Amino acid sequence: xxxxxxxxxxxxxxxxxxxxxxxxxxxxxxxxxxxxxxxxxxxxxxxxxxxxxxxxxxxxxxxxxxxxxxxxxxxxxxxxxxxxxxxxxxxxxxxxxxxxxxxxxxxxxxxxxxxxxxxxxxxxxxxxxxxxxxxxxxxxxxxxxxxxxxxxxxxxxxxxxxxxxxxxxxxxxxxxxxxxxxxxxxxxxxxxxxxxxxxxxxxxxxxxxxxxxxxxxxxxxxxxxxxxxxxxxxxxxxxxxxxxxxxxxxxxxxxxxxxxxxxxxxxxxxxxxxxxxxxxxxxxxxxxxxxxxxxxxxxxxxxxxxxxxxxxxxxxxxxxxxxxxxxxxxxxxxxxxxxxxxxxxxxxxxxxxxxxxxxxxxxxxxxxxxxxxxxxxxxxxxxxxxxxxxxxxxxxxxxxxxxxxxxxxxxxxxxxxxxxxxxxxxxxxxxxxxxxxxxxxxxxxxxxxxxxxxxxxxxxxxxxxxxxxxxxxxxxxxxxxxxxxxxxxxxxxxxxxxxxxxxxxxxx
Amino acid sequence: xxxxxxxxxxxxxxxxxxxxxxxxxxxxxxxxxxxxxxxxxxxxxxxxxxxxxxxxxxxxxxxxxxxxxxxxxxxxxxxxxxxxxxxxxxxxxxxxxxxxxxxxxxxxxxxxxxxxxxxxxxxxxxxxxxxxxxxxxxxxxxxxxxxxxxxxxxxxxxxxxxxxxxxxxxxxxxxxxxxxxxxxxxxxxxxxxxxxxxxxxxxxxxxxxxxxxxxxxxxxxxxxxxxxxxxxxxxxxxxxxxxxxxxxxxxxxxxxxxxxxxxxxxxxxxxxxxxxxxxxxxxxxxxxxxxxxxxxxxxxx
Numbered sequence: 166x167x168x169x170x171x172x173x174x175x176x177x178x179x180x181x182x183x184x185x186x187x188x189x190x191x192x193x194x195x196x197x198x199x200x201x202x203x204x205x206x207x208x209x210x211x212x213x214x215x216x217x218x219x220x221x222x223x224x225x226x227x228x229x230x231x232x233x234x235x236x237x238x239x240x241x242x243x244x245x246x247x248x249x250x251x252x253x254x255x256x257x258x259x260x261x262x263x264x265x266x267x268x269x270x271x272x273x274x275x276x277x278x279x280x281x282x283x284x285x286x287x288x289x290x291x292x293x294x295x296x297x298x299x300x301x302x303x304x305x306x307x308x309x310x311x312x313x314x315x316x317x318x319x320x321x322x323x324x325x326x327x328x329x330x331x332x333x334x335x336x337x338x339x340x341x342x343x344x345x346x347x348x349x350x351x352x353x354x355x356x357x358x359x360x361x362x363x364x365x366x367x368x369x370x371x372x373x374x375x376x377x378x379x380x381x382x383x384x385x386x387x388x389x390x391x392x393x394x395x396x397x398x399x400x401x402x403x404x405x406x407x408x409x410x411x412x413x414x415x416x417x418x419x420x421x422x423x424x425x426x427x428x429x430x431x432x433x434x435x436x437x438x439x440x441x442x443x444x445x446x447x448x449x450x451x452x453x454x455x456x457x458x459x460x461x462x463x464x465x466x467x468x469x470x471x472x473x474x475x476x477x478x479x480x481x482x483x484x485x486x487x488x489x490x491x492x493x494x495x496x497x498x499x500x501x502x503x504x505x506x507x508x509x510x511x512x513x514x515x516x517x518x519x520x521x522x523x524x525x526x527x528x529x530x531x532x533x534x535x536x537x538x539x540x541x542x543x544x545x546x547x548x549x550x551x552x553x554x555x556x557x558x559x560x561x562x563x564x565x566x567x568x569x570x571x572x573x574x575x576x577x578x579x580x581x582x583x584x585x586x587x588x589x590x591x592x593x594x595x596x597x598x599x600x601x602x603x604x605x606x607x608x609x610x611x612x613x614x615x616x617x618x619x620x621x622x623x624x625x626x627x628x629x630x631x632x633x634x635x636x637x638x639x640x641x642x643x644x645x646x647x648x649x650x651x652x653x654x655x656x657x658x659x660x661x662x663x664x665x666x667x668x669x670x671x672x673x
Numbered sequence: 674x675x676x677x678x679x680x681x682x683x684x685x686x687x688x689x690x691x692x693x694x695x696x697x698x699x700x701x702x703x704x705x706x707x708x709x710x711x712x713x714x715x716x717x718x719x720x721x722x723x724x725x726x727x728x729x730x731x732x733x734x735x736x737x738x739x740x741x742x743x744x745x746x747x748x749x750x751x752x753x754x755x756x757x758x759x760x761x762x763x764x765x766x767x768x769x770x771x772x773x774x775x776x777x778x779x780x781x782x783x784x785x786x787x788x789x790x791x792x793x794x795x796x797x798x799x800x801x802x803x804x805x806x807x808x809x810x811x812x813x814x815x816x817x818x819x820x821x822x823x824x825x826x827x828x829x830x831x832x833x834x835x836x837x838x839x840x841x842x843x844x845x846x847x848x849x850x851x852x853x854x855x856x857x858x859x860x861x862x863x864x865x866x867x868x869x870x871x872x873x874x875x876x877x878x879x880x881x882x883x884x885x886x887x888x889x890x891x892x893x894x895x896x897x898x899x900x901x902x903x904x905x906x907x908x909x910x911x912x913x914x915x916x917x918x919x920x921x922x923x924x925x926x927x928x929x930x931x932x933x934x935x936x937x938x939x940x941x942x943x944x945x946x947x948x949x950x951x952x953x954x955x956x957x958x959x960x961x962x963x964x965x966x967x968x969x970x971x972x973x974x
Contacts, residue, residue, distance in 0.1 A: 556804025563805025
């Protein structure tokens with residue numbers, strides 16, 4: 166097994182390509198089903214505002230990519246929602262390929278097969294790949310930036326500057342996807358400082374070249390930060406006027422880490438924790454051994470890079486965002502998937518060397534199948550899924566956890582609304598973005614004669630998402646439509662996600 | 674003595690043998706890394722198996738379509754005017770879609786402090802095996818009434834009927850009798866709004882900004898007290914102390930001052946007008962900056 170920084174693409178190319186193609190095909194095939202959340206609608210609104218001043222209010226990468234893929238996809242005959250979301254499928258394919266290649270380098274072909282599956286086989290991560298929000302692009306760019314930084318750490322002086330600049334540009338692109346990605350820069354700087362200290366401490370065990378390569382950390386950081394900052398300022402000039410809001414989202418409070426623990430399948434969480442523990446143990450062994458070199462310093466340096474990147478993403482987003490499932494810390498998961506895949510493969514080798522392949526396969530099946538099953542059950546409402554520690558969607562609702570990202574669950578009602586609403590019915594959509602309703606109409610998911618209403622008093626029907634928060638709009642619809650009885654609803658594990666209310670005669 | 678000595682010797686040799694075996698096993702124990710790997714592999718396998726078991730058990734813990742149909746049939750047969758359905762947990766709201774229209778459905782996390790106006794019997798529909806289930810709603814309701822008979826099991830649903838010990842049967846619910854309602858800047862209207870996490874049928878209007886919320890009602894038979902609630906719409910608490918003045922005809926019959934969070938109750942004595950058909954009005958005054966208020970009131974015997 167080799168260190169992370171020394172990526173050898175040629176060996177990993179077939180499995181990386183297979184994962185990329187499979188991911189692209191699966192995501193593209195499934196992208197038509199989920200509804201449009203308020204966050205996704207904001208991205209789509211950004212595509213319409215490209216060229217105007219409004220686009221500068223938020224990081225521009227996701228709207229720009231969505232606009233490009235929409236122009237290409239719509240010309241090729243794709244539906245509007247699918248075309249807008251194609252960028253996420255491409256980011257997903259890139260992420261899978263990077264994960265497979267890096268995992269191959271860390272722990273061989275078995276890890277290459279396992280690492281992307283550890284990332285994808287969970288309802289919320291799969292859902293992130295099906296919508297046009299920037300979270301998945303951020304995850305792919307964050308992983309690419311960290312891998313490039315790993316190369317910079319291992320390269321000779323001239324190539325080192327080039328790789329550091331590449332890492333900086335990728336990090337800048339990540340910031341253009343979601344502004345809180347800047348926390349990864351802390352991980353890279355900490356890694357540069359740590360790698361130098363580690364190389365000095367183990368001076369007797371390694372060659373002088375390695376010590377020299379570990380030097381120059383400050384220069385590497387300066388090159389990366391300079392390149393990244395230049396890209397951000399050039400591509401998003403308004404960032405200088407944007408103030409603190411995009412950089413520091415509202416605090417999620419003390420419950421945010423607990424919410425994070427409820428968002429992913431427990432077996433995958435266990436493997437992630439095992440991978441982190443193994444990496445920390447290897448770093449400790451490298452530091453402690455000094456001259457015995459049980460773990461080579463460059464291996465420990467690669468481990469430290471992955472650990473630091475995962476922790477920076479987790480700390481920066483889990484503690485800084487409102488608790489909203491897995492989206493805030495999605496970009497920590499590729500690093501944890503790499504470490505987890507290596508932990509499974511190494512555990513199988515050590516536990517039963519003669520049957521390591523069978524043990525690894527059995528472990529992978531037991532770890533991955535619950536997530537796959539949960540993803541299939543929750544589809545297309547992946548953002549409504551909570552894990553078995555939380556008691557599923559039902560336990561999450563009992564604990565007051567969010568039931569969806571923001572209005573996307575009404576997507577599952579569109580077919581019925583189109584089939585049963587009276588001709589020309591006016592529909593009130595509280596909690597659903599205007600852009601989402603418009604997109605449903607453009608895609609033919611909603612009958613053309615159904616008209617959006619301004620308020621419940623003007624409406625014949627009200628389609629109300631339930632996200633676990635305020636229900637004031639729904640109660641206003643009760644009073645205006647004179648009924649508290651839904652005509653139809655969407656449920657996950659008996660938990661309602663959206664209701665339709667109708668005036669007498671407006672629902673056939 | 675010889676027999677005992679022989680037995681002791683046999684015992685000694687057995688103990689020595691076991692000790693030797695244990696020493697050999699201890700000597701052949703796997704290294705720390707292998708033990709860690711075995712523990713990790715076992716933990717990963719167990720967590721996966723436990724997740725699968727939990728997923729497989731979940732449908733049996735939640736009501737099926739048949740269970741809901743059986744509940745509907747039971748309530749269509751047994752329910753009477755003055756009955757309501759209370760859901761536990763509150764999210765089990767498929768009941769709204771399926772139960773008879775004539776039965777109001779309550780879906781609150783807690784019922785402590787709720788007036789339950791006009792309610793004589795409560796059908797408590799529980800999902801006792803649902804994840805995160807809590808007995809708190811049942812505890813709250815048991816303080817208000819007594820269960821009749823054993824709860825019925827309908828698949829994953831459990832249905833218990835509670836007879837409310839002291840039903841509060843209003844002479845009139847004032848929001849249903851509003852004749853004129855004026856707030857600061859706009860007329861007030863009868864709506865259903867969320868206050869303190871529950872739907873409240875109430876009159877909604879603004880108070881503060883220099884003008885009170887004035888509510889006049891059609892003549893009604895006045896009882897011993899007027900009891901009501903005031904809450905701020907889309908806010909946790911009232912912005913300051915609210916003063917509620919009650920007028921019977923043109924005469925000020927009493928006032929109350931309330932403050933705090935939630936749907937804050939008030940009560941004004943109307944004993945001297947009890948049994949009389951009178952015109953009643955309420956005036957709610959708030960200090961600036963004021964707020965959109967949700968106000969209900971009932972004439973109680």
